[in-house]
Amino acid sequence: MPFVLYLLGLAVFAQGTSEFMLSGLVPDIARDLEISVSAAGALTSAFAVGMVVGAPLLTLLSLRWSRRRALLTFLVTFLLVHVLGAVTTGYGVLLATRIVAALANAGFLAVALATAASMVAPDAKGRATSVLLGGTTLACVAGVPAGALLGELWGWRSAFWAVALLSVPALVAILWSVPATPAPRSTGDRPRARVEVRALRSPRLVLLLLLGALVNGATFCSFTYLAPLATEVTGFGAGWVPVLLALFGLGACVGVGAAGRSADARPVRLLMAGGPALLAGWIVSALAAGSPVAVPVLLFVQGALSFAVGSTLVSQVLYTATGAPTLGGGFATAALNVGAALGPWCGGTALTAGLGYRAPLWVSALLTALALVLALVVAGLAHRTVRRGEVEGPRLPADGGAGGDAVPTP
Incomplete structure (x- = not known):
C-alpha cells in the first residue's frame, strides 16, 4: 500500500476521534459554557446530521475539483474549525463548528475513498478501503479514551487542539503525494456529475448501500447502549465500561x-460466512447478556464481525460504482452514517417502550436479519441475470482472486 494512504488513514482517525470524543467531554463542555448537559449532547447529534447530509452534497461539489484540491479544502476546513472550537466561548459558535466539521469530514472521507481506490491496483480496493476505515476503528479504541484523558488533564479544549494537530501530517502528505490532476469536466458530451449520478442508478449498488446502512445500524445500536447493558444486566461496575x-x-x-486481506479476493465467501455469523452473534449476545464471562468475548467477536462485513460492503460499493468513483464513496459514507443514526434511534425506541436493556441487542439482530434478506435478494437477482445470459454493468471479483470468475450484477 502507498504510504500516503496510511497518512490519509491518520486524518480519518482524527476525524473519527472528533466525531466520538464528545461522549467523554459533554459534562466539561456544559460546565464551561454554562449550558445544559442536553444542549452539550446536541453537539454530537449536529455532527451526525452534518455527516449524513454532507457526504452526497459535498462529494457532488468536489467533482469540479481535482482530488488533491478537494482533499486539501476539506481537511484545512476541518482543521480550522477545530481551532475555532478550541478558542470559542460561545455555544452557538461551537455548534456551528461541529456542523461544518462534519460536512468537511464527510466530503474528505468520500474523496479519500475514491483517491485510495485510484492509487492501488484494480484488484486491491478492499485493502485500500481497510486502511482508511482502520482509522475509524482506531478512533474507537484509542482516540476516544485519549480525548477523554486530555479533557480530564487539561480541559475539553485540549482535545480539539489535539485533533487539529493530528490533521497536519495528512495535509503534508496530500501536498506531497496526491497529484494535482485537473478533474475531468465531462465524459463524451455529458457533464461528469450527470455521468456519475446516472451510474448510481444500479439496483445492485442501491442494495449494497442498504446493506451497509443496516449492518452499521446494528453495530451502533448495541454499541451506543453498551454502558447500561454492562452495568444493569451483566453486573459490571462503571469502571469496566471503558474496558468493554x-x-x-x-x-x-x-x-x-x-477484511482488507480477504475482501478483494473472496468477498462473496466473506459475506456469506460473516453475515449469518453476525446475526447468530447478536442473538447469542442477547441471550448471554447476564454472563460476565461471555459478554467480553462476545463484544470482541461482534466488533470483528461487524466491521469485517461492513468494510467489505464498502469496498464492494467502490467496485460496483466504477462509473461513479467519487459519488460512490460519498454515498457509501452517507449510508454508514444513516446506519449510525438509525441504529441508536431504534435501540432507544425499544428502551423507551420498556423492553429492557437487552432490547438493543435484539434490535441489532433484527437489522442484521433484514440485511441478510436483502442479500438474498441480491443473490437471486444475480442468479436470474446469469440464467438470462445478461451481464450488465460493473462486475465484482468473486472467490478465486482477481483472476477468477466475477459475480454479475443485476
Missing part, C-alpha cells in the same frame, strides 16, 4: 484488517 468499549474496538480493528 476498548474490547469492542479491538475486535473492530481485527475485523477491518481481516
Whole structure:
C-alpha cells in the first residue's frame, strides 16, 4: 500500500476521534459554557446530521475539483474549525463548528475513498478501503479514551487542539503525494456529475448501500447502549465500561484488517460466512447478556464481525460504482452514517417502550436479519441475470482472486 494512504488513514482517525470524543467531554463542555448537559449532547447529534447530509452534497461539489484540491479544502476546513472550537466561548459558535466539521469530514472521507481506490491496483480496493476505515476503528479504541484523558488533564479544549494537530501530517502528505490532476469536466458530451449520478442508478449498488446502512445500524445500536447493558444486566461496575468499549474496538480493528486481506479476493465467501455469523452473534449476545464471562468475548467477536462485513460492503460499493468513483464513496459514507443514526434511534425506541436493556441487542439482530434478506435478494437477482445470459454493468471479483470468475450484477 502507498504510504500516503496510511497518512490519509491518520486524518480519518482524527476525524473519527472528533466525531466520538464528545461522549467523554459533554459534562466539561456544559460546565464551561454554562449550558445544559442536553444542549452539550446536541453537539454530537449536529455532527451526525452534518455527516449524513454532507457526504452526497459535498462529494457532488468536489467533482469540479481535482482530488488533491478537494482533499486539501476539506481537511484545512476541518482543521480550522477545530481551532475555532478550541478558542470559542460561545455555544452557538461551537455548534456551528461541529456542523461544518462534519460536512468537511464527510466530503474528505468520500474523496479519500475514491483517491485510495485510484492509487492501488484494480484488484486491491478492499485493502485500500481497510486502511482508511482502520482509522475509524482506531478512533474507537484509542482516540476516544485519549480525548477523554486530555479533557480530564487539561480541559475539553485540549482535545480539539489535539485533533487539529493530528490533521497536519495528512495535509503534508496530500501536498506531497496526491497529484494535482485537473478533474475531468465531462465524459463524451455529458457533464461528469450527470455521468456519475446516472451510474448510481444500479439496483445492485442501491442494495449494497442498504446493506451497509443496516449492518452499521446494528453495530451502533448495541454499541451506543453498551454502558447500561454492562452495568444493569451483566453486573459490571462503571469502571469496566471503558474496558468493554476498548474490547469492542479491538475486535473492530481485527475485523477491518481481516477484511482488507480477504475482501478483494473472496468477498462473496466473506459475506456469506460473516453475515449469518453476525446475526447468530447478536442473538447469542442477547441471550448471554447476564454472563460476565461471555459478554467480553462476545463484544470482541461482534466488533470483528461487524466491521469485517461492513468494510467489505464498502469496498464492494467502490467496485460496483466504477462509473461513479467519487459519488460512490460519498454515498457509501452517507449510508454508514444513516446506519449510525438509525441504529441508536431504534435501540432507544425499544428502551423507551420498556423492553429492557437487552432490547438493543435484539434490535441489532433484527437489522442484521433484514440485511441478510436483502442479500438474498441480491443473490437471486444475480442468479436470474446469469440464467438470462445478461451481464450488465460493473462486475465484482468473486472467490478465486482477481483472476477468477466475477459475480454479475443485476
